Amino acid sequence: MGDFSQNGIISTLHDFGTKSTSVIESELSKFSEQRKMELILPCLYSELEGEALPKIVDEISKTKYLDHIIIGLDKANEAQAKKAWKFFKKLKNPFSILWNDGPALKKLDQELQKNNLAPSELGKGRNVWYCIGMCIARDSARSVALHDCDIKTYDRRMLAKLFYPVVNPLFNFEFCKGYYPRVANNKMNGRVARLLVFPLLTALEKTIGKSDYLNFMKSFKYPLAGEFSFRRNVLPELRISSDWGIEVGILSEMQRSFSPQNICQVDLADTYDHKHQVLSLDDETKGLSRMSIDIIKTFIKKLATQGNTFSREKFRSLKATYYRSALDLIDIYRSDAAMNGLKLDSHTEEKAVELFAINIMKAGEAFIQNPMDTPFIPTWSRVKSAIPDFLGRLEKVVNDDNKKHS
Numbered sequence: 001m002g003d004f005s006q007n008g009i010i011s012t013l014h015d016f017g018t019k020s021t022s023v024i025e026s027e028l029s030k031f032s033e034q035r036k037m038e039l040i041l042p043c044l045y046s047e048l049e050g051e052a053l054p055k056i057v058d059e060i061s062k063t064k065y066l067d068h069i070i071i072g073l074d075k076a077n078e079a080q081a082k083k084a085w086k087f088f089k090k091l092k093n094p095f096s097i098l099w100n101d102g103p104a105l106k107k108l109d110q111e112l113q114k115n116n117l118a119p120s121e122l123g124k125g126r127n128v129w130y131c132i133g134m135c136i137a138r139d140s141a142r143s144v145a146l147h148d149c150d151i152k153t154y155d156r157r158m159l160a161k162l163f164y165p166v167v168n169p170l171f172n173f174e175f176c177k178g179y180y181p182r183v184a185n186n187k188m189n190g191r192v193a194r195l196l197v198f199p200l201l202t203a204l205e206k207t208i209g210k211s212d213y214l215n216f217m218k219s220f221k222y223p224l225a226g227e228f229s230f231r232r233n234v235l236p237e238l239r240i241s242s243d244w245g246i247e248v249g250i251l252s253e254m255q256r257s258f259s260p261q262n263i264c265q266v267d268l269a270d271t272y273d274h275k276h277q278v279l280s281l282d283d284e285t286k287g288l289s290r291m292s293i294d295i296i297k298t299f300i301k302k303l304a305t306q307g308n309t310f311s312r313e314k315f316r317s318l319k320a321t322y323y324r325s326a327l328d329l330i331d332i333y334r335s336d337a338a339m340n341g342l343k344l345d346s347h348t349e350e351k352a353v354e355l356f357a358i359n360i361m362k363a364g365e366a367f368i369q370n371p372m373d374t375p376f377i378p379t380w381s382r383v384k385s386a387i388p389d390f391l392g393r394l395e396k397v398v399n400d401d402n403k404k405h406s
Helices: 021-031 052-060 078-088 103-114 124-138 156-167 191-208 212-218 232-237 246-257 287-305 312-339 346-369 380-386 390-405
Strands: 011-013 037-044 068-074 095-099 143-146 175-179 228-231 263-267
Touching: 021 156, 037 052, 037 124, 037 156, 052 156, 068 078, 068 124, 078 095, 078 390, 095 103, 095 124, 095 390, 103 390, 124 143, 124 232, 124 246, 124 380, 124 390, 143 156, 143 232, 156 175, 156 228, 156 263, 191 212, 191 287, 191 312, 191 346, 212 246, 228 232, 232 380, 246 287, 287 346, 312 346, 380 390
Parallel strands: 011 263, 037 068, 037 143, 068 095, 175 263
Antiparallel strands: 143 228, 175 228
């Protein structure tokens, strides 16, 4: 039975299966005559050799409404970059590759570093930020979508539904977030959302009180989804997080900049699977441990900007409240899994909760020791103000690279 509830303060757009993919794509093609669409694909070279990206490329090639695709390529040497250009020629859509490790883009990055405007660390946030810069420089698309390149269950209907809310001229949405059940291979996945984000939001309400921001974040069915779409005017002032807090950070920016009436979430799939991160119990710089610390810090810093104060005592209270809330949720997930014939290892679930509880204290201590630390990369409006011709040079460098390797 389709879920048609509207429980949060943002709009939820469901998929009842009553409109075919071809009809949605036909409408998008009509919209594209006046509203060009661009897709951003941040990827690692290693994903070109995986099972997901070749299928993603095949599915995207079946679409006819995309004006352009911007591909951010990370961790690729020259030989691998050449293979990447050959690989993406399978696309039947126009595309540009940003070879982030290439000499031309590295030179531009060094210029930004000298002006204290460059991303502080490597990773998805930096990759997405440069791709957005290229999108702004091209100044062609009215709407932009972004998704990861490790989605094993991808089909082109996901992309069509992701674009539709920000392209349809009768809608007023400036931003759209995807959601889906994290169920695949007979398992209940999505540990960081289920066991950290949801109980943490509950614990934050209990320890610091209810707020518009926490109510906003609780409205999202899957706040860590890596699938977004925007209208073009959102991008120049968008602050991108350089660490694992990018998804939460973008939602926080949307809450700051727009009314809930301009924000929606859309049902993208019945099942969803992608590359899984290890829990990393023994190394807080890797895997889900690193991700959890970055996400917690993102929440803390956002709430601090709204006038909330934090102390070691507050973090101890938050940890205890979170721990109880998370354990209660494990009982619910166990019942849900049994009802649906899914596997759920309670011991592994509780180990994750114990790790996340410890990481609340680590994130809190990091905030207390360095409250002025910010993971956000400067906005492209600031870069343009400081170096007016930078975006033009970025576009030229990317175009030259693509002419050279095409």
